[in-house]
Amino acid sequence: METTYGNLTYCTNIHPGESWEDHFAALKENIPTIKKSLSPDKPFGIGLRLSHIASQALEKKENLDKFKAWLDENHCYVAIMNGFPYGSFHRAKVKDHVHTPDWITQERVLYTIRLFKILSNLLPKGMEGGVSTAPLSYKFWHSPGKDGRLRAFETSTGNVLKVVEELIHLRTATGQLLHLDIEPEPDGLIGNGPEFLLWFNEYLIPQGIDYLKETLGFNKDKAITALKDHVQICYDICHFAVGFENHANIIKALQSQHIKFGRIQISAALKADIAPDPHDRKEVVDAFRQFNESTYLHQVVARQNDGTLKRYPDLPEALADFQNPATREWRSHFHVPLFVKDYGALKSTQEDIQQVLSIHKQNPFSQYMEVETYTWEVLPVKLKLPMKESIIREIEWVRAVLKGGGV
Numbered sequence: 001m002e003t004t005y006g007n008l009t010y011c012t013n014i015h016p017g018e019s020w021e022d023h024f025a026a027l028k029e030n031i032p033t034i035k036k037s038l039s040p041d042k043p044f045g046i047g048l049r050l051s052h053i054a055s056q057a058l059e060k061k062e063n064l065d066k067f068k069a070w071l072d073e074n075h076c077y078v079a080i081m082n083g084f085p086y087g088s089f090h091r092a093k094v095k096d097h098v099h100t101p102d103w104i105t106q107e108r109v110l111y112t113i114r115l116f117k118i119l120s121n122l123l124p125k126g127m128e129g130g131v132s133t134a135p136l137s138y139k140f141w142h143s144p145g146k147d148g149r150l151r152a153f154e155t156s157t158g159n160v161l162k163v164v165e166e167l168i169h170l171r172t173a174t175g176q177l178l179h180l181d182i183e184p185e186p187d188g189l190i191g192n193g194p195e196f197l198l199w200f201n202e203y204l205i206p207q208g209i210d211y212l213k214e215t216l217g218f219n220k221d222k223a224i225t226a227l228k229d230h231v232q233i234c235y236d237i238c239h240f241a242v243g244f245e246n247h248a249n250i251i252k253a254l255q256s257q258h259i260k261f262g263r264i265q266i267s268a269a270l271k272a273d274i275a276p277d278p279h280d281r282k283e284v285v286d287a288f289r290q291f292n293e294s295t296y297l298h299q300v301v302a303r304q305n306d307g308t309l310k311r312y313p314d315l316p317e318a319l320a321d322f323q324n325p326a327t328r329e330w331r332s333h334f335h336v337p338l339f340v341k342d343y344g345a346l347k348s349t350q351e352d353i354q355q356v357l358s359i360h361k362q363n364p365f366s367q368y369m370e371v372e373t374y375t376w377e378v379l380p381v382k383l384k385l386p387m388k389e390s391i392i393r394e395i396e397w398v399r400a401v402l403k404g405g406g407v
């Protein structure tokens with residue numbers, strides 16, 4: 001839905017199900033009630049997540065026509081899609097396989113192009129559209145060095161450029177600006193803001209100039225313009241907060257290089273101060289144990305005495321090292337409800353959301369804001385609320401922050 005500061009919606013990866021029938025049933029069950037509460041008199045945008053098998057079904061004309069008719073009937077629209085999780089995302093052990101298949105594979109290329117073709121058919125006239133995607137690959141699948149991560153960067157970047165070429169053709173044919181929104185994530189091949197800038201400048205731009213010159217005859221300036229139009233960043237606040245990144249600095253650094261923000265994903269992580277004496281840490285560690293579930297990766301970044309950061313690939317590894325005397329704070333990649341700041345011994349990174357939205361209000365840097373709390377099914381029981389009520393409450397909380405009122 002429209003706000004003074006851009007379009008605000010939520011990502012439907014919150015809803016379980018992998019087939020198009022599952023996806024469509026969840027939309028029909030939830031969207032009318034949510035829209036009636038939040039945007040009764042104006043169109044409501046949907047941040048659509050499609051799995052691989054759902055996208056294969058929806059690209060069929062009869063299914064696409066039926067969905068478009070439903071969108072029109074319910075005064076809804078789709079301008080952004082989530083193309084990060086390719087396969088199962090609920091009620092299965094996802095963990096690092098959320099990156100499977102990665103950008104080294106043709107499966108990821110074909111899936112992403114299919115999503116863009118669907119989006120091109122759904123996109124309202126006069127709007128730009130984006131598909132968010134994985135940060136190329138999972139870092140620990142590739143050994144450091146020339147034959148490991150360097151080759152992974154080169155190969156995956158080459159595959160991203162195949163999508164860019166398709167987006168350029170779509171723009172020529174339709175006039176639509178469509179962009180691939182790369183989402184840095186802890187332990188992704190692109191794990192944070194500085195790594196995104198490094199990849200953009202040392203891989204995407206130089207490889208892209210050569211690729212677009214060879215395939216489309218673009219000169220250097222035209223190639224750089226096309227790359228910056230069609231490859232943007234998905235700024236997931238939770239991911240940047242987990243890495244203790246300075247939001248003002250990284251947003252300024254991205255803007256200074258004219259890198260565009262395809263969307264702001266509004267999400268919160270868990271954090272807690274860690275007592276200096278390891279014997280005084282039991283309450284915090286026991287609280288974190290409640291969130292140690294087996295579906296998703298919950299990377300932990302620990303701030304040390306000297307300000308350095310220690311990284312754990314998942315919560316169990318951090319829990320095993322809870323007596324580390326150098327540790328002073330933990331932050332864990334667990335998407336928790338936006339509207340809850342205090343979890344007893346634990347806190348959320350809610351203040352990071354407020355900071356980013358404050359920066360955005362002063363000088364809006366993205367057309368799209370997308371709430372992305374997808375962990376409702378695996379939250380501790382006492383934190384669970386009815387799904388529709390939870391989604392409405394989250395979006396209302398964001399709207400209150402944007403208006404500058406109480407939250």
